[in-house]
Amino acid sequence: MLVDRFKDILKATINDQIDKNPLFENLFKNEDGFDAEWKKYYDEIKNSTYTYKESSSHQEYANQQQSYQQKPQKKTKEQEYYSALEVKPGDDFATIKKSYRKLIKLYHPDLYAGDKKKQDMAQKVTLEINEAYNFFEKTLK
Incomplete structure (x- = not known):
């Protein structure tokens, strides 16, 4: 519950900073067509619908780490x-x-x-x- 509250506060703070800072508005407008793509990802992040897709090497490493953590050995x-x-x-x-x-x-x-x-x-x-x-x-x- 506390983590969710912290996440909501952090998300609101980031959204406020992005909305108020003109640097973020003009950051990706230089390249053709990139502005629409940036807007799509920005809206997904703002609405919490974006999911991060890892590269295969990162995914393999994450799976390996997860397998180590998922198998807690029972104590005799x-x-x-x-x-x-x-x-x-x-x-x-x-x-x-x-x-x-x-x-x-x-x-x-x-x-x-x-x-x-x-x-x-x-x-x-x-x-x-x-x-x-x-x-x-x-x-x-």
Whole structure:
């Protein structure tokens, strides 16, 4: 919604500048027949009906970039556990244990007893941390 509002404000500002600036009116009138073509594109842009057509090399690059972005790799449970404990994949059990103790001290629900929302959130985080630690305790020990 905010982006749409920003787009409308930007479009209105550009249209005002194009309408008020005589440089834009005379910019393409030098070549024969080009004035009519410019007017057509100007009206399309002003009415938001213009669609940009990319060249083939640009299109291939855009498709390649889009394919990289469209395939978000799902995290495995083990990767989620590593991120829950804020350690790098492949760290040894001593590092995992140290991080677990640090995080439990930080997110223990009893520390947030005065605020119900914070206490509930800390409880959820603590459960995730405990689940991750129990997983690594079973697999790495």
